[in-house]
Amino acid sequence: MTPRLIRPTRLQDRIVVFFVVLLMAVQLVSFLFIRYAIAHTAENTMREELRVGSRVFRRFLELNSSQLVEATSVLTYDFGFREAIATRDRATILSALRNHAARIKASGMSVIDLEGIVVADTIQEPNAGKPYPFADLIGRAAELGRTAGVRVVDGHTYQIIVVPVLAPLPIAWVSMSFVIDDSTARDLKRLATAEVSFVQSVRGAPRILATTLPPTRRGALVAAADTIIATARDGATARLGDEDFEVLATPIEDTGSLPIYAILQRSTAEGLAAYFLLEAIMLLIAGMSIAVTALGAIRIARRITRPVSQLGAAAREIERGNYSVRVGGEASDEIGELGRAFDRMATGLAERDNMRDILGKVASNEVVTRLLEGGDIELGGEQRDVTVMFTDIRNFTALVERLTPDQSLQLLNEFLTVISEVIEAHGGVVDKYLGDGVMALFGAPVTRPDDAERALHCALEIRRRVEGLGPVLAARGLPHPQVGMGINTSRVIAGNIGSPSRLNYTVLGDGVNLASRLEGLTKRYHVPIVIGVTTRELVRDIVCRELDKVRVRGKTVPERIFEPLGATGTLTATQMVHLAQWHEALEMFRLRCWETSAASLRELATLPGYERLAAIYLGSMRDLAANPPGEDWDASFTLYEK
């Protein structure tokens, strides 16, 4: 259930979420990649800068050293200085040394005789007369003419230059000392753009000789110095205290027995600071592009979903039957085209509905539906078993004699409306109106198994409804109307009859004509409904009264005709007794037992519904008695009229 909550259901939200999530994913991937590249590049850049810094640094030390060597050499060529040395007077020499050291801002200066004994020393005066501590420097100066080295004296680090005093052959050695202290380190820091520390590597106890680091950071460097010296000759990352540094250890040349390293270090965080800004800008751009994309996606999604919603609402309107709804569509894109197509569809639907409405009025709904669903309207037909019903309002002309034409039509329509409603309620189809009559079909265009029963129930209902109209019309001073109905079931031809431009769905056949004739017979027998034998045999549960045998013109076999009286169980016991008596009398008549039949009919003649029948048969029997029929008498009535 939870994913459903997260997953938006609205199309608009889904479009927006899709694009935003897609963009975020792309941004995230590229951000991580760039971030990795930046970190990698930054580290490489910093390390390379340190390498460059260390090269510059070393070159600087070399240049500085050779410059100091040159300067010292020049100084020792000073004639007065050489004369002073030549005096061998210690006090004079010492003061000359102080003077000359000051000339080139050296920290100290000493003179050593050719035997390696210190003649005078400005830093440690008591050294005079003792062997010079850095005999190796003297030895190398004797070999190379001059030399330089770095030595630690009393905890101070000096760059020491040793040159001979030439007159013009060496008469003594001069050692010039330049201190390397924190101030020197600071100068070098500007050059190398890194923190600079000089560390003497005493195994297990490295010592910081000079540094640009604040005192708080020195402990961490001392702790890591051995590792850095061992591993960071070409640069490495080291954690000093609580911060990461890029470090590089570069050995200082010629430092005597204990090696001295210059350790350059740069804070990784500071080196990355510029990249942090870049990262922040990237995040800002990513955020902005996501926001712009979200807004754009919302706009686009709305442009898609708003017309869709409008179309949906319009479609619901059309579903409800409101065809006048229009969505419009000015846009030239697909959505606009969809809107215009929708409007055209609505117009088409409205026209079709209108057509259907009109068709429904001139033809039955079933027929219209059948026609509309069937698509092409074709001439031609099919054979079907159809129950056809004709209705007719008895003496309509007499009924409307006292009415205006409008009133007449109104009255007629009242009847026809009631009749049509009942027909349709029973699944029948009004085929056409024939003046004041109606032709209805049961079984065409739609066949149902109980078409005949439906037709009879329909007829009984019409009889009941028309009887119900009696009091209403009586109130208007109109006579009681009578309706006659003829029903017959037969195989007919059903189809669209007419010309291609104007068609009529109807049925044709002898059975249809028979139904019409049966309707006409209602007047003879004074019954509301007359049905043929085929229909009679198709129905159950409806009590029928046989009326007669009728020989229709053109047919040799007489047709038995019946009157449906009502559904089984709706007649009273007395009525059923009378009906049985009637059928008995009819049987007697047909068996030529006319006296028996007549006696029975005379009893029935007084009963409502039997007067006319009794009169017809009694009259007929009088005629038969007067003119006895031949052997071929079949007790049928020959119908001559149409």
Place this chain on the structure above:
Amino acid sequence: MARALLIFALVASLPAAAASIQVNVKDARGAGLEDAVVWAVPKVAPPTRPRHESSVEQKDKQFRPMVTVIQTGTMVRFPNRDDIRHHVYSFSAPKPFEIKLYAGTSAPILFDKPGEVVLGCNIHDNMLGYIYVVDTPWFAKTRAEGMARLDDLPAGDYDLHVWHYAQAAAPAVIPTKLRADENLPAEFTISLKAPLPRPGPR
């Protein structure tokens, strides 16, 4: 003066027939060594000789000859043959001296103590010369092939010395007994020290 010297020499050689020493100075590899100074010091006090003079020229910013050997008490002049001035000096113990920038010839300098005197020029660092002062009249300087000859030595006992400006250490003195008319050969082998890098001519 030269005649007087000749006369003195003739007179001095008269009491006994003069002997000579043929000295060969070689380096450690056996090659003849030029500019080595050899001298013979008699066991008995050598005869005093009158003062005489010598000279070391400066030409083409070089001392010529580079090595000069003189007897104690010799007056040495430093004639400048260049058209620039020189400032000749020495801080060497036997005779520290200085002749400030000068042209032409200078006043003679008396060398009255034996030993090595290194000559330099204060304004031309590459200039280097030696005056070796010996306390005997019998001295010589080896030629290119390392040979030198000491002549006109009276018979007697001598100590034969050698010195070379590039020697690592002074070779042992060779005691020599000379008979009259004898021509004695002597040989020294000197191991040289590597020369100190020096400024070239500027």
